[in-house]
Amino acid sequence: MSQVRVHNFSISLDGFGTGIGQSLDAPFGHAGGRLHEWFFATRTFRAMHGESGGTTGIDDAFARAWLPGIGAEIMGRRKFGPQLGPWNSQDGGDEWKGWWGADPPFHTPVFVLTHHPRPPIEMDGGTTFYFIDAGPADALDIARKAAGELDIRVGGGPSTVRQFLAADIVDQMHIVVVPILLGRGEPLWQGLEGLEQRFAVESVTSPSGVTHLSFTRR
16 A cells, blocks of 8 residues: 655754744744755755755755655645635735745645635646645545555645644654754644654764654554
């Protein structure tokens, strides 16, 4: 059976996966880009944006594992955009098509979890956003039908990953601990005491200062 994977998910030393105050101009709230500087520097990230160069060491090796074998992605609404409640004119509303431009990097069906479903949005490069009102198990069933024999990536944000972990349906997870303290934000680990007992855990430190944690279901 296909596996459920989490990749390149960055958290602060105090366990926050994003800051507070998310908006159209601040996708990660008060955290800014600090959680993701390690990723922005990699060759993988630069290639995703049609640019050359970038780092090729440990960080890039983890970063590029994000794409192979993925047939669908599931993400929370706050990863798709800053809007809350019914889709309207606020922050782009019905015209909003995500943070990634006309050709998002996913190139698969992407299922956005929301209590306010809307018609699908077909983008360039094979990405289509579908908006579904579903919990983790039902969303996974829908994504598996779209992915065929390929794996499903849970892309975030923190509350979405946390819900999938609480439902015990994550098989592999790559968490990047970034040496900053945010003080406040959206926590990843809240309510998941003893989670490590379900997984074999390995860690690799990087010259960039981050620590890569790999969780594999036992």
